[in-house]
Amino acid sequence: METTETTEDLGRRVRDLIGRMSPLGERTAESHHDVMNDLGYDSVAIVELALVLETEFELQPIDDEQAFDVVTVGDVEQLVRRLSGAGA
Amino acid sequence: MSTTTIDTTTSEITDAADAGDASLPALPTSRELYGRWEKQQWAVADVKVDRDAPVWQEMRPFIRQELLAALAELEVGEVCVVQTLSSLVDHAPSEDDRIYLATQLADEGRHVRFFQDYLSDAAGIDLEDAADGKALEAAASYGNLFEPTLRRSTARVREPGEGGTTAWYQALVQYHLITEGVLAATALRTMRTLARRAKLPALTEGLTNVTRDETRHVTYGLIAARHGVTAGHRDTIAETYLAGTRLAARVMVAPETRAVTPVLRIALRSRAAQLTGQWDMARDRMLRQLAVIGLPELRAEAARTWQSGCDQAMDEYRERWDTEHPVRRAAAA
Numbered sequence: 001m002e003t004t005e006t007t008e009d010l011g012r013r014v015r016d017l018i019g020r021m022s023p024l025g026e027r028t029a030e031s032h033h034d035v036m037n038d039l040g041y042d043s044v045a046i047v048e049l050a051l052v053l054e055t056e057f058e059l060q061p062i063d064d065e066q067a068f069d070v071v072t073v074g075d076v077e078q079l080v081r082r083l084s085g086a087g088a
Numbered sequence: 089m090s091t092t093t094i095d096t097t098t099s100e101i102t103d104a105a106d107a108g109d110a111s112l113p114a115l116p117t118s119r120e121l122y123g124r125w126e127k128q129q130w131a132v133a134d135v136k137v138d139r140d141a142p143v144w145q146e147m148r149p150f151i152r153q154e155l156l157a158a159l160a161e162l163e164v165g166e167v168c169v170v171q172t173l174s175s176l177v178d179h180a181p182s183e184d185d186r187i188y189l190a191t192q193l194a195d196e197g198r199h200v201r202f203f204q205d206y207l208s209d210a211a212g213i214d215l216e217d218a219a220d221g222k223a224l225e226a227a228a229s230y231g232n233l234f235e236p237t238l239r240r241s242t243a244r245v246r247e248p249g250e251g252g253t254t255a256w257y258q259a260l261v262q263y264h265l266i267t268e269g270v271l272a273a274t275a276l277r278t279m280r281t282l283a284r285r286a287k288l289p290a291l292t293e294g295l296t297n298v299t300r301d302e303t304r305h306v307t308y309g310l311i312a313a314r315h316g317v318t319a320g321h322r323d324t325i326a327e328t329y330l331a332g333t334r335l336a337a338r339v340m341v342a343p344e345t346r347a348v349t350p351v352l353r354i355a356l357r358s359r360a361a362q363l364t365g366q367w368d369m370a371r372d373r374m375l376r377q378l379a380v381i382g383l384p385e386l387r388a389e390a391a392r393t394w395q396s397g398c399d400q401a402m403d404e405y406r407e408r409w410d411t412e413h414p415v416r417r418a419a420a421a
Contacts, residue, residue, distance in 0.1 A: 007199070021148070038380055042281075042285075043358035043359075043361060043363070044150070044151060044154075044285065044358075044359045046355050047150060047348065047355045047358050047359050047362070048148055048149075048151065048349055048352060048354030050152040050350035050352040050354070051149070051150055051156075051348065051350060051355075052148075052352065053352065054350065054351050054352075059351050059352075060351070068373065069354050070352070070354050081350065083351065083352075
């Protein structure tokens with residue numbers, strides 16, 4: 001895995017993935033987009049996205065103190081940075 | 089009075105146990121159910137299952153696995169009920185019951201054909217392959233946890249001196265009320281929601297047809313059990329129902345299967361909500377059926393039995409997998 005990936009690169013990959021997997025059909029995802037209301041994610045799609053993110057970014061099991069609820073695409077980017085170690 | 093309604097605007101099918109009314113609703117006779125069977129015919133070939141194949145080829149892994157697991161549960165259950173119903177037919181309490189149950193046997197055969205054709209021609213599963221279809225079937229919770237009980241009880245109906253009518257009512261409760269009224273009804277409703285979401289028209293149509301048939305079957309179970317309660321078999325029906333309730337809770341939790349447990353908390357909560365939504369649906373059906381068959385006083389004990397069954401199954405899950413079930417993890421998060 002490329003270890004020199006920048007924070008911005010990682011964010012772009014997360015946004016691309018979320019946009020590609022949107023239940024509304026492939027589209028551009030921006031950091032300010034609401035994952036559910038703007039991009040159509042429902043509970044099944046959220047689980048599916050999480051499983052793909054875990055594989056794609058090798059996310060580690062969550063520490064409850066680090067966990068927070070995600071609303072926007074930017075929240076997901078931030079969470080992936082933390083859980084993948086890129087934002088530590 | 090008709091207790092089965094088909095709302096053509098939503099394609100929802102409800103039976104007497106869906107009514108949610110604690111009073112005793114009117115039920116049709118087994119002869120009237122036969123009449124419905126004549127009017128509600130359908131053919132597996134007309135569903136044209138292979139029209140869903142392109143969707144399956146593009147499907148994402150999670151929903152594909154969810155759908156395959158649910159299809160396998162239903163297929164395994166249908167194969168089992170085809171193989172076990174004949175003892176209930178042979179020892180039915182009246183000729184009208186026997187004739188109605190013969191129609192049900194034809195329905196169950198049709199359901200097996202539908203699910204096997206669908207798995208093969210739409211989902212692309214080789215049911216004869218050990219690593220493919222056979223592995224899917226072997227993982228089915230119903231087959232592992234409930235099927236042995238149903239096979240024992242339906243076999244006992246045929247054995248001379250093994251309880252006669254008592255054995256027949258025990259088998260009826262396990263077959264019509266627990267297997268079909270609680271487990272299959274919940275699986276079908278969950279599956280129809282997933283099929284619509286995944287835009288699978290053949291599966292949606294086939295499941296609607298299967299659900300309509302199952303509605304007749306469950307209604308027959310309610311008729312027969314209500315009659316049994318008033319004809320001196322109250323205790324047999326109550327004991328069998330409670331035992332079946334505990335086992336059904338275990339089937340729903342499925343402790344022998346490693347559950348999808350997302351790392352992201354929002355996804356973990358979504359997953360837990362999906363599972364508990366299904367469990368609650370099954371529990372609510374289980375409780376409503378008690379009211380319909382004339383055992384409303386059993387509901388509090390049945391609710392405790394259900395919860396205890398779920399708790400025990402989640403304890404078993406922790407023992408087996410050395411981690412908490414996602415429902416407990418989500419509750420703790």
